[in-house]
Amino acid sequence: MGLNRPDPHFDWALDGTGHDRSQTAYRLIVRHGETTVWDSGKVASEQTQQIAYAGHALVSDRYYAWSVMVWDESDEASDWAETQYFRTGLMQPEDWHASWIARYFVLPVGREAPNDNLYDNRWQARPADHLRRDFSSRTKPVRATVYVTALGLYELHLNGERVGEDVMAPGWTDYHQRVEYQSHDVTALIAAGDNTIGAMLGEGWYSGRVGHNQRRAGNHYGGRPALLCQLHLEYADGRIERIVTDESWTTSQGPVCYSDFLMGELYDARLELDGWAEPGFDASRWQPVEVFSPDPRPPRLEASRAPQVxxxxxxxxxxxxxxxxxxxxxxxxxxxxxxxxxxxxxxxxxxxxxxxxxxxxxxxxxxxxxxxxxxxxxxxxxxxxxxxxxxxxxxxxxxxxxxxxxxxxxxxxxxxxxxxxxxxDLKLTGAMRTGSPMVNQLISNIEWSQRDNFLSVPTDCPQRDERYGWSADAQVFWKTAGYVMDVSAFLEKWFEDIAEAQLPDGAFTDVAPSKPLNPYRLTAQPGAPGWGDAPVILAWQHWLRYGDRALIEKHYDRLVAWLKHIADANPDHLRINAVYNNYGDWLSIGPASDRTMVATAYWVHVVDLMARLSDVIGRTDMVAHYVAQAEAVRAAFMKAFVDADGRITGDTQTAYLLALDFSILPPELDARAGQHLLRKLDEADGHLQTGFLGVKHLCPVLSDIGASTRAYDLLFNETYPSWGFSIVQGATTIWERWDGWTEDRGFQSVNMNSFNHYAYGAVGEWLYARVAGIDWDEAAPGYSTICMRPQFDRRLGWVEARYDAPTGRIESQWRIEGDVVTWTIAVPPNCRAAITLPSAPLTLVAGDRPLPVAGKDFALGSGRYTISLSI
Structure with missing residues (x-):
């Protein structure tokens, strides 16, 4: 519904019966009307993702149709896929003819609200503005498209009908730099003759309250909402007429006496303006709008990258x-x-x-x-x-x-x-049920904390005076998030926010968009270890899940600048100079992890990832640079924090989790670190003691070191602190703090105690990847190979899971009866499964055909299989 670039990429997934099915060729066609603008011809390739457009130049403000057919392993052709459509946006600045319009700051006297005691607006939140314009269409257009956005929030109307289903549009960006616009096909709403277009404007993130700095709770970007709208009417003779926001529009206030994210809304239905967005409405007492240029400069206009709220x-x-x-x-x-x-x-x-x-x-x-x-x-x-x-x-x-x-x-x-x-409105891609009602509630809590916080940006919480896009919260949760929803476009949008917030010295920020956090600072707040590192981690995970190089290529130089920022500040390869911010393992329970150790461990991790990202996009010169830097930081970490017995400074669960999952230690010390981790669990009476940065690694590392039973112990724990503890208290979302409420202390400090905060829901990746056994393979991004290493446990009883990967639907179900596990999997066409089991199978059946199998490690092609093994 609007493209920002002339070279879109195309994906498809495959389905089919039988086993070992694969694509050997494809043909992709793109058309505008009856004109073919690209016919790839038959291309010998198994690729189904990120096929770059290579046809005639795409034109702004046009519909295009596309479809694809494929050939299988026997060179048999499929039917054409059902036709899909996309529309280019207004891809060039000169495509825009509309002006920003808003209510004048100084207004003539208009209709006022009734003078009674029903109004309490001590916060001085602003009323919502109504804006309208009448226009005439000589005949009904064959196509009508509206492009619309706001500084603030808007709701668009045509001839009395609401346009679209979006709420809180156009979403949150740094309005000083960029605003996203939305596109709608409104052909059915336009009549021959008289028509009216109108909009309501609210403050939203632009001039309303967001964040916890109450001295300047609003007006982060400007003092009044504004509208930009351009309606294209295309007639049968090819003529295009544009109805745009300009000085011909008028404005009035109505029933929304104020509306603010933090304060709420006051709606007085006695002030409703019946028919205000319909022809024939008497707007003679409405006021003229002001055409103005936003300060300090008009923002870039770009099409929405993700589905709207x-x-x-x-x-x-x-x-x-x-x-x-x-x-x-x-x-x-x-x-x-x-x-x-x-x-x-x-x-x-x-x-x-x-x-x-x-x-x-x-x-x-x-x-x-x-x-x-x-x-x-x-x-x-x-x-x-x-x-x-x-x-x-x-x-x-x-x-x-x-x-x-x-x-x-x-x-x-x-x-x-x-x-x-x-x-x-992101597509739900994963579903999982088990034999444990408590675990099922945990899965639901994870999903709902994601739903409630994926609102324009991945926020920390939706209820209090904050609602920021904190980067560490997101990066520890992102692998889980990708199982629950298709987060590809959502991340592309948020990466633009992250990039725009980056500081001149290369520092990424703690939150993005960054404007409302500490608005009295001359610059935004630089990112802490684990927070500022998030873009590197997110880019790597985006590559592994979606096989998409474009995001890496676009933002690579920014990632390089962040690594240089860290290295320049810490020439001795210990990340000591993170004094601008260092939260450590935020909100951990029990012994605190050494913050410099945590910071240096994260430095090792992101340098390793930068070497891999550099290799992905062919920057071989930088691969060697980052490999050498990683060796130096590892050596410094070992010298400063690790003794001969593998004990790490601070001696915390998180210390060993980071060292093991980031592959910091030499192989001979991995086993010792694993033993120390188990000792720390024992010392905590089998309970977790991790914070935001440690929790993601807890169950995966236990599975990696052969202690999956201990991971399950943590999963089933219902006493404080644990995931189960909050569920016993009736939680339907993930809490911000393990001790958000306890029997002996009641509620935690009111200063920071959200009950809807997804970070600790990072255990979801272990549930999908290791309990169900649906994981990506780092050697084959995009789920062309599925790494399937399920962890079975009698206490769970059974699992049913599915994931709609970019390559197709993956299924995994297992059930334990007696001493036998029966595991059924479905592998999409064109994919393979790399299987690792705790013991060699007793039987392996492809459909109804037995297959020979030897050992615990083997590979399978596409199709449905049933495997039985003893436990």
């Missing part, structure tokens, strides 16, 4: 009881990011108030102390005309419970309350 899942609210405040407590049954929809009847002026929270306190009251300065309260003032419906437009909250305060005389039985979860 939309309403995804609805949860009916259930009344629990009446609160001491007089309101009614509703339970959604799930902690979500989004808002509520009310259906109600009332008198004109009746106020309905919604307060949102994640938890209830010990007396059943709504717990909101952990929201800090976020008010998270919505108000609806009734119009008094029959059944009314309300849901906020330009705010969202993180909540499991809602306190609804009703006007006198109205009972909760007459009101319908529904929670609506919103997030970027």
């Amino acid at each position: 939309r309403e995804i899942v609805r949860f009916p609210g259930r009344v629990l009881h009446r609160a001491k405040t007089g309101g009614y407590i509703y339970d959604l049954g799930q902690n979500i990011a989004g808002y509520c929809e009310l259906q109600l009847s009332g008198k004109a002026g009746d106020r309905f108030t919604l307060r949102h929270g994640e938890m209830l306190d010990g007396e059943g009251e709504l717990y909101v102390a952990n929201l800090r300065h976020a008010v998270a309260t919505d108000h609806y003032i009734a119009r008094g005309e029959g059944r009314e419906r309300f849901k906020p437009r330009f705010t969202f909250h993180g909540f499991h419970y809602v306190e609804l305060t009703l006007p006198e005389g109205i009972s909760p039985e007459s009101v319908s309350l529904t929670g609506i979860a919103i997030h970027n």
